[in-house]
Amino acid sequence: METAEGTRARNRRAAWFTHGWLALGVLAFAFPIWLTLMGSTHDASTIGRGDVPLLPGPHAAENYAQAWGVGGGRYMGVPAGTMLLNSLVMALLIALGKIAISLTSAYAVVFFRFPGRMLAFWLIFITLMLPVEVRIIPTFQVMVSLDMINTMQGLVVPLIASATATLLFRQFFLTIPDEYVEAAKIDGAGPLRFFKDVALPLSVTNIAALFVILFIYGWNQYLWPLLIVNDRSLETVIVGLTKMIGGGDTQNEWNVIMATAVLALLPPVLVVVLMQRWFVKGLTETEK
């Protein structure tokens, strides 16, 4: 027979289990970061010896200074400062570029009737099915013939087309009531004016949400910069970091590598944490 006392006790236990599992999950995600963070405060020989440090060491300042200004690894180092700047510029240009051209194309598809409208929409939509990974070589060849290898444009422009963002904005524009358009017509506003004064301001939260996702998308690009850039002054931080590791030799300057990893991690994580609400909304809405 169940007693009220017994049920209460079981519920209390269940709550502790819940907390326990969640804490374990948090730990599983946080531990690798903690390890890296701690490693970045010791010198190379401590790590190389295999005395894996779980607590901070005294070398944080010099490790980060070296990572930021000089770089490390056994190959020609690229300063993390340069790589971070490259990643930042790339991520910002990709995010803003995607938002800009998706906004205008969604606006055209939703607020106008013109021949070829559905064709244009499908042409954009179908690119969902063509991720860069499956067309590596021919895309590279196109880049060569357009003379865009080793340039920031080459890094950014081909990634700016966005079916996902276009679909999101289309979806959103469809929810703008017809009456707004009619009121604007009676007020004497043309299509560009309506875009600037009504459609754009109403899209602000969607833009913010999308920005978070696209910024991370841009920052985390890997295969594309690997293909397009071999000029190390254009190196992005994610690719640069794995180049520092190379084959993973024990003699690597692991302290500097770890400091660089922390630096590479920080900007996108900050964006996600600080803009969490928009980010979650954006993610669950773009994928619908």
Added chain:
Amino acid sequence: MRKVHFKGVALPYLLLLPQLVITGLFFFWPAGQAVWQSFLREDAFGLSSEFIGFENFADVLSDPSWLEAAGRTLVFSASVAALALGAALFLAVQADKQIRGADTYKTLLIWPYAVAPALAAVLWLFMFHPNIGIFGRMLNAAGIAWDYKLDGDQAMLLIILASAWKQVSYNFIFFLAGLQSIPKSVLEAAAIDGARPLRRFWTVTFPLLSPTAFFLLVVNLVYAFFDTFGVIHSLTQGGPGKSTETLIYRVYTDGVMNLNLGSSAAQSVILMILVIGLTIVQFRYVERKVHY
């Protein structure tokens, strides 16, 4: 559908132009090239080429090492998806319970979304490097010969774990959103009907969550096929031997390293067909969901 529109024809084309130009230049042209090249044999210097029909495809599909890579990719993708989905669902169910601090847990569980796959691999390398990694050393100290650079199975295990680890937070966000959209009254009705918590989960919550789960399954498979390139490239480079070479990694090595353009193009086309198939399945499913 919208009933009210603006007049004008030139303006909408102008607004569409940037997107269409980029799409044409960097999507359709190369995709067309891939298809075209997959029917050609080209020498490594690109000096001569001849049309050979489906020979490249036949070569690829009959190449035992490609078939092995395909099988490997299947195992890898299924493992990544199962791990990432299972862990995420479990955590989401815990976080959905009405406990104190649920929001804090949520924040602490979603940030890994921001970690690049390649960077996730680097973090796991720090843990499982046989000499400098804390767990790598522990395993060796415990008498297990751990070195993912020598043992293919260990390498596979490591890329699976690193890839799944990075994907959990994405799945978690969607599962949690799915759980929170289940009306509380349905669960309360089940409770009144006498279903205990675990039974409630499997008979009410899980079926209502299945559209989310299906959607995530497709997303996770696509992720495992393509986005894990960074994990493999930075951790094992396909090795040791070919033990972590997935299909996408092979396209890269055949095309970029070995300059075998025809074969690489044929492989690309096969992958494209795969993605198109997955996307169609997904949209079919979404459509059905919408209609009922």
Added chain:
Amino acid sequence: MATLALRDITKSFGATHVLHGVSLDVAEGEMIVIVGASGCGKSTLLRIVAGLETETSGAVVIGGQDVTGLEPADRDVAMVFQNYALYPHMSVFGNMAYGLKIRGLPKPEIERRVGEAARLLGIEALLERRPRQLSGGQRQRVAMGRAIVREPKLFLFDEPLSNLDAKLRVQMRAEIRRLQKRLGVTSLFVTHDQVEAMTLGDRLVVMHQGHAAQIATPMEIWAKPADTYVAGFIGSPAMNFIPATLGHGGHVATLAGGLALPMPGRMGTDGQGVTIGIRPEHLRPGMGGLEAVVELVEPLGSEAVLHARLADGSPLTARLPGILHGEGRLGLVLPLESLHIFDAASGRRLESAG
């Protein structure tokens, strides 16, 4: 302020004909209410006047100028939408000023006009708020204000009161009428509510299946409905219709039950089928008329609505003064001066030919 003329407006969406040639002349400062059931084409007509919809044929003339084919912006009209269509991201001031800003009015002039309209509508205190922060009635006022500041030739109202609760609707109705009279702006007002139509309009246009069934003053429509549709649509409870046949040289109508009613004159030919209309409030208790069985009594206080059936089973509604009504048999007389006679075939009103 301007006159408005519609010349034989038709509208088809593909094979569906929504308007079959509507003509209307509106005098300066007049308030015209277009009323009808949903789907009768009343909103389409209004939107054609606004320029939001293009007519299939016909012409729209505002203030003597043919505006057919012009953009809404070039017609100098203002419109109040059913759901108000207030821009959610602009303040009340921003919403009211938007049309003026686009027309490039100087800032002080915009501020003067918005301030004046806000004062007129009693919303001065709300100018900085967003539409979201307003009640339904306040939003309604802002929507009015947006129209007023434009000082247009024509006000167009598209069922602007239908989103308000009953009490507010009555209040805003009176307010709109007062404002319109005070500003003297020619107005078109679309509604499906006959009470709104009767109380607001100088004249009504009763629309039915894409035709203007009748265009007249509210009292005229009530007293002399042009056909059975108008007769049934205007008035509550709705008019009773009883089939009858003309005889005696068209001077007498005989009901199915045998009751013979003398007509005011010759209404038609012998044997012609007619429909006798009588409003519930015109029926009087008494003998020598209709024999009905009362099935349901709805007391309304000083009077009551009786739902009854005639011997042949057809329903009859009566509105009688007093409170002491019971169910059961009841005799009702039809005052001859209150009868409306319609042709049974066409439904058109018949007048005595002497």
